[in-house]
Amino acid sequence: MTQSALPALFISHGSPDTVIADTEAAHWMRGLAADIPRPRAIVVASAHFEVSGGVAVSADPSPETIHDFGGFAPELYQIEYPAPGEPELARRIADDLVAAGFAARPLEKRGFDHGVWAPLKLIYPEADIPVVSLSVDPNKGPDHHYRLGEALAGLGREGVLVIGSGSFTHNLGAAFPALRAGKRKLDVPEWVTGFTEWMDSRLAEGKVDALLDYRKQAPFAVENHPTDEHLLPLYVAMGAAGEGFAAARMHESSDFGVLAMSMWRFDPAMAEAPGA
Template sequence: MLPTLFISHGSPDIAIAGTAATAFLRDLAASLPKPRAIVVASAHFEANGGVFVTGDARPETIHDFGGFARELYEMRYPAPGDPKLAATIVEGLEDAGFRAKVLTGRGFDHGAWVPLILAFPEAAIPVVEVSVDPGKDAAYHHRLGVALSQLPEEDVLVIGSGSLTHNLREAFTHLKVGNRTAAVPDWVEAFAVWMGERLAQGDVEALLDYRDRAPFARENHPTDEHLMPLFVALGAGGGAARMLHQSRDFGVLAMEAFAFERAA
């Protein structure tokens, strides 16, 4: 059975940069069984009041960012979609009590295609995206993941793509000058360590209450959307997390990646 993954996708330019996270993602597929399809819950696919699932057969590549090198805007990720899988996911979500709908006319945002273009550059595996809801909490997204938990048993790789820490105001102070190796503040490290320890322990109760329990939660996540894919991955995979990667970018972006696997 496939694991479920959480990936910190970081700045869009990791697709063309030489960071530690870039190198990790390039080696990722070799460590996994080949999936028949990939489902990505992306922090950049936000929708209120329900869950949308992309249903196009040939999704476009969305360049939903600004101020980066032209090379990045010229990149395309031409993986096919999977309308049949999208419809099946919607049906399962509705059975689990969610308002869900297939959405057409929406391509792959950079939360999906940036990590995938590194990990699966051949773009041959069908990809479907699932939205997160910025108005809902960690418990909601954990339940959303649980509703997707049958997919790994069906050779579908579920990925939550967000960021373990995501204070853009702080990141931009270093990004503007290209300082990828800026010093890591104590408030970033304290939060990342707390989250990593609770994930390794499988302490779902503490994790769902991270806003009140984790040190410097609000400093690292002024808004929640970039951590919600973690809870989708946690719900879909179950069990304790295994850390796959740990690095820092621009000082304040914790680039951790985790795998979740249910006991056989």
């Protein structure tokens, strides 16, 4: 029997210290690998890999671990994620994106930013699966990134796991007071729940057009995403599942009250439903 395609995933990676924190999201990520078939390779569209005017695909055979943050516990800067890259896959993805009309190129000497290594350290701690990272364009919106995901839609059937790594909500100005005080478990304000409930509903119903227009249609959209680079990986994951995808929320929690740590899976239309 032909193996079902892997889902595409959206992971809210949260604060860099999620990888060492005692949070619901961290505990959940540690168990995720048991719920999906082991991939032969992983492609991560990271909110922290920003490239304007084109798409970059990491093509280094041995990417370094980038500690692209400041002010956190010293132990966080000692963490390495020595997963190999896969230059051949990176070049093929770049070629496919060019064929789909994107200005794409393989990029060497690009390491794993924390949008890549922090969640993978929790999900696949052995770091023994090849990883390729994919850039987002902060000057392009959801439609661009959804089409970018569509150009990757065949990868799941080849055993390649596509992950969009960002944040379901990402207002750092609102999060910083609690972050500085170390207060992770706080009540979630209405302006966050109003947004997440709207997004949850449209995702579950597959309302792609509304989701692509979230900035105009969703309540409190700008409050939750003053800039939307951390939501753009969601659209890559949606597109990578192909037309008619089935969306299912895998996890829901919050950090610092205003960071929604929602995790979603997107299964191709003909894939076996989760739990079937």
